[in-house]
Amino acid sequence: MNKQLKVLFIGTYVPKECGIATFTADLLNSVSWGYNDIHCEVIALNDPSETHNYPDEVVFQIQRDRIEDYYRAADYINQSDIDIVCLQHEFGLFWGNAGDYIFALLSGINKPVISTMHTVIREPEPEYRVSTEKLIRYSEKLIVMSQTAVDMLKDVYKAPADKIELIFHGVPDYPFDTCDKYKKMLNLKGSPLVLTFGLLSPNKGIESMLDALPEVVSQYPDLVYLILGATHPMIKKNFGEAYREYLKNKVSELGLEKNVVFHDKFVEKEELCKYILASDIYVSPYLSKEQIVSGALTYAIGMGKAIISTPYWYAQEMLADNRGLLVDFGDTNGFRDSLLHLIESPEECDNMRKKAYDFGRKMTWKNVGKQYNTVFTKALKSYSAYSSTSNRFSFLPNELPEVKLDYLKLLTDDVGIIQHSNLGVPARHHGYSTDDVGRALVALTKLIDSQKKAEELWKLITTYMSFLEHAQTETGHFHNFMSYKREFLDEKGSEDTLGRAIYGLGHVVSCPYLSRNMRTLAHTLISKAMPEMKKLSYPRAKAYTMCGLYEILRTDVDVDEFEPVFNSRRDAVKPIDSLASKDDFESIFISHADSLVELYEANHKEDWDWFEPIVTYSNAKLSEALLLAYDYTKDRTYRKVGLATLDFLTEIQWKGDFFDVVGNDGWYSYNGEKPIFDQQPIEAGYLTQAYISAYEIVRDRKYLELAKYAFEYFLGRNRLQAVMYDYSTGAVCDGLNRDGMNCNQGAESVICFLMALTSLNKHMKKAFSTTLLQSSTSGELDDGALEKRKSLLSANQAE
Template identity: 80%
Template sequence: MRVLFIGTYVPKECGIATFTSDLLNSVSGENNDVHCEVIALTDPSETYDYPEEVVFQIQRDKLEDYYLAADYINQSDADIVCLQHEFGLFGGNAGDYIFALLSGINKPVITTMHTVIREPELEYRVSTEQLIKYSEKLVVMSQAAVDMLKNVYKTPEDKIEIIFHGVPDYPFNNCSKYKKMLNLKGSPLVLTFGLLSQNKGIESVLDALPEVISQYPDLVYLVLGATHPMAKKTQGEVYRQYLKNKVSELGLENNVVFHDKFVEKEELCNYILASNIYVSPYLSREQIVSGALTYAMGMGKAIVSTPYWYAQEMLSDNRGLLVDFGDTDGFKNSLLYLIENPEECNGMRKKAYDFGRKMTWKNVGKQYNTVFGKALKHYNTYPRVQNRFNFLPNQLPEVKLDHLKLLTDDVGIIQHTNLGVPARRYGYSTDDVGRALVALTQLTDSQKKAEEFRELITTYMSLLEHAQTDTGHFHNFMSYKREFLDEKGSEDTLGRTIYGLGHVVSCPYLSKNIRTLARILISKSRSEMENLGSPRAKAYAICGLYEILRAGVDADEFESVFKLHKDVVKPIDTLADRDNFESIIISHADSLVDLYEANHKEDWNWFEPTVTYSNAKLSESLLLAYNYTKDRTYREIGLATLDFLTEIQWKGDFFDMVGNKGWYSYKGEKPIFDQQPIEAGYLTQAYVSAYEIVHERKYLELAKYSFEYFLGRNRLQAVMYDYSTGAVFDGLTSEGMNYNQGAEPVICFLMALSSLNEHIHEAFSTLLQSKVSDGLVTGLQRNEKACYQ
């Protein structure tokens, strides 16, 4: 059995780090067949030389790390995940970053709850309920915690296990040997230890000491421990200085000692063994576990404590003395009672020590291994449906153009929105108009549809005609005042425009006038098209010109319209030159092949040293070039690069697009965020083209999965498509979904939807009738067929 622990870890100076280390050693020490590793929580300001069992690190406040850790866990050979949970360990609201990890893994989770809140604020209740949902078993360390889980959070009883906090196994002893070893004074020596913070309540003990010391002047009160890192970060040493000032005010300088350091476990145990009395003066009742109190019990110390929940339970049956919170007289009387009644004190110590035998790490390790075994057996016997996407619909959405129409006025498409409301200050973009024409013409499968879309298509064509420059290029950005903001757009703008115009030319249901105008605009751009340098611009141009050639549209078809309007339309010598389009496709496809040959490596099948944006359009353009020319080099590289995009983005049950925060360079780290929906749209189109050309079912399956990225099949399980309006949210960020709904995402959604719509019946029947194709990337979830059934 392989166990992967998640928590803080030594050498970090933190109680849970020590607990995780002790638990790991006890689990592996009790069974040679158990192998343990650790995912450690860290802080950006911390650098640790972790031991070899730490295999992955999560920066506490970096959400991406939680997602990456989930990926690591899924790809590892771990059988069980053992999570150490304390709200403050994890980033987010009430530590909710951890759910980015838990929601994404397919291993059983055993959670040790170091805190359970009886009267939680809303965010802590929600976080606890989520934790319960994702955990196979919950381990708590007291009956009080069990009762709270059942009564407050309605947790099923069979999900809860009680295993005490572990303690080292030392013989019952007297103190003199260890006092001498540490050169400590104090008769008696009273000890409080642990990371120092204002909740510690040490001032209550200090206020009680003057009267005790007046009778027993050799008493020493040792406060052992560094200031808690979080307290130090936010408040500095305010609390420690407050305590030191109180010591001076009370005249206790000779009787109170502060050891401001974090001691390792062996040294800590020596300090406990050297002490006569342990005092635990916490101020909060909601303390569900205390490692310090547990250690003191396990080593047979006389104990005085405030009645927080854990202490009440552990010190029952006369295993210690309880004093009310802040009760100075109570602490004074309890200390005097223990000093003046040695036989009763020893009896109390022995009861605590005997109870502590249940809590030795050896016994704790055995109990955890038993829970691990039960959970794993239960998990395997009754396998959970690991499909996280069972909310997906079993059919594609209907075409809905409400949002596209909302963004469109009598000029063109408003580029961006502010929370779904068109933001006029951003104006218009030729890029959007060109691709919108692709989407609309793909959806125009009848004369009725042509009439329905006529106004939109005419408006978009009008903008393109206006945006074309004298050289045949196109302006890209126009302000809301109808003023162009550039001398000309980028090469990609030209490519996207040709892409859209090519679809207009090849759409038989559109009017001859509109199609003729599109052909003229393309022909006027010929010299600009021939001299493109941008790989993506070339890919767009290939896709647009391919549509004309594929449809067999010849210039003669437009000749009558051309003659009727020769006073308006300037004659273009190359209007009928079909060979020009073919030569441009071959030239651009060859240059993409050259680019691939220059940059691809054995483990990097891509055109460039970095995967950036609009990626799948490069692969698709070569596949279309192959389909027209039958040059098998285009096919080979088109498929190889498309498969590479699958390899780096398909996670087994969802697509994880390359984020634009740095892009993905060879030998670099793939960024998760920000993910853009254009990648899902273009992937869907490319997979559909691949399926149509090579007839391999895996591409149709992948097309469906990449399209479902919009519907929630993504890392955040976020539904990006608004079924009521047809809008699409702008992207996925580390903070969640971008709630703006601009032009590009809805256009790319419509392009993908129209491509997949042609094969949707076949796509669904493929998923239901066949096993996952052998060629599909390893990890496709077979149980997804059941979801669609």
């Protein structure tokens, strides 16, 4: 290889006391042993609340019941220079349904995955079949340790033959030796010394051996049966030492106290090998046929032991050709006769040992490491970036969806917009909110580009304006929540509620295709809210208000146009006597812009370009408000802070091919951990709008491309690759949770989608051609197609 190969192993790892942890450590050492050009690292899996003092090669840890850790591990892998991932797969290692938490990691990485399968099930339950099939799909290569497993993958799961590699379980390389020196070393007795080792659990079948011993020890009283191993941690956690006590009681009942020895401890590999080498006979009395691999049996073979085993799948294959004796499950007489045969036929026993030892030479860790390295090299050569997860968003459409208002209309009745739904059915008991109505007015007015369009949307806009007029309090503030019984549930809403109402009303005032009466009413409601607008203290409320006032200021609305209508109905809008002027709006607009800059100056740090020490909700609206302030005033301070904070939001949320918006499960504090869930679609919608505003104001094309990517969050460009937009109804799902997509479809989600869509629609052709040109430079297009797209881009730029 021309450069150092970097391999990342995922599995349990030493010093954790478990067979796969030992296997992972041995495999890592065998892969890297003697190779200066191979570097290995580990992501270790931990049980809940478990901590270990891991060696330096462990670079990341997953608490296996926390799905967020699997996602973060995927992020770590993508950001690293790892070349290949080697996963140790056993269903019980991972949390979820049939261990499906691991797919949160595998579905999100852009590296080739080699999966070592420690379990293959011949007759799987549905969830295990699904899990296995997904593992096959996400793996570049599947490594199994027996021909039986190869056949099952092909026959049961239809795995492609060229994906499957047979590499035996590794064993330490010890010379073929007699047992005596190791017995002395460990101070062990027994002639013969019979051994069973491994984590103790009821499926070991040790009681079958105990029942076989009385007749044997009556003839060979010096026989010792050593049962070596601690109780399996999960068995101990759930059932204590019940199985061990059962075995001890059986020993007493059978009068075998002098012949049966329990060593209740987890032994490290070096000590374990000495125990195996000290034994004369190894017994593997498992009760389950569906055992596809056994590290214990493999070690016994590799060290040349005489072996008696039940005929589970792995044993049948490994002990073929007279490399051991097979006894039926639970067959006490079979174990008795086999023990006597081996004791009384030393020459045949020795031949059996040699056959096992010779077969084990191909399984030494040195040879296993070479075979894994060969598979790694083959996988890297065949790995295709196009078919990998780096292009996992290839399902995205090549154009924006058409504007579809069906679902918004479904949520709207003659009062307003019903806030929430239950799986797409309006949930009336949640009632209505000013928050949704204000933003809905923004979405609808941005759709109006002609008188005809205004007439189409007249009924919806009238209903929403009626709601806001009714929701405004005597002081000019607004109630927020109204029950389905048409009763307001609060004295007044939050400051954000006021800001969102002004946001929508500002768009109505500035829309030239709406009637003068409608625009006058909107202007009147804003004017009445002026005292409350001046008192705002929360940054997002100020940002919403600025976005609404900007629409009036940028279009230079003439207040004189509304005076005649206002004067004719002045009695209906007490306590105000006149409409607010442009100077009034400008004063509040600039005051709020300055306060946002002051907030930024007070809180930003070298590595934290934000207004507050925490990133919470509706974040991009703050940046967008300052960019609009720059556009109106040309004060470059607003531009500097607006772009700095917008770029910061990009930095903490853009993962290279999708947006991972800040979740509201704890928010994102300075020096804290960014929560992955629960992600709200409003953040993607506001990012889209903010990027479009940035593009329109500073003309940097990167913001146009980011706007497209942010919008595609709704279409599946997100962490879960979940399509949140329903093309048939126009509904949008409410968020991404650790358990998947929230399939409720509330008003906020669809409104923010429409706001984003209408913002991006103005630049659709440019946005898509820009992205396509960029993708073409990665080698996905031939030269002719590339030139065609360059020409298209040039035409768009000229346009």
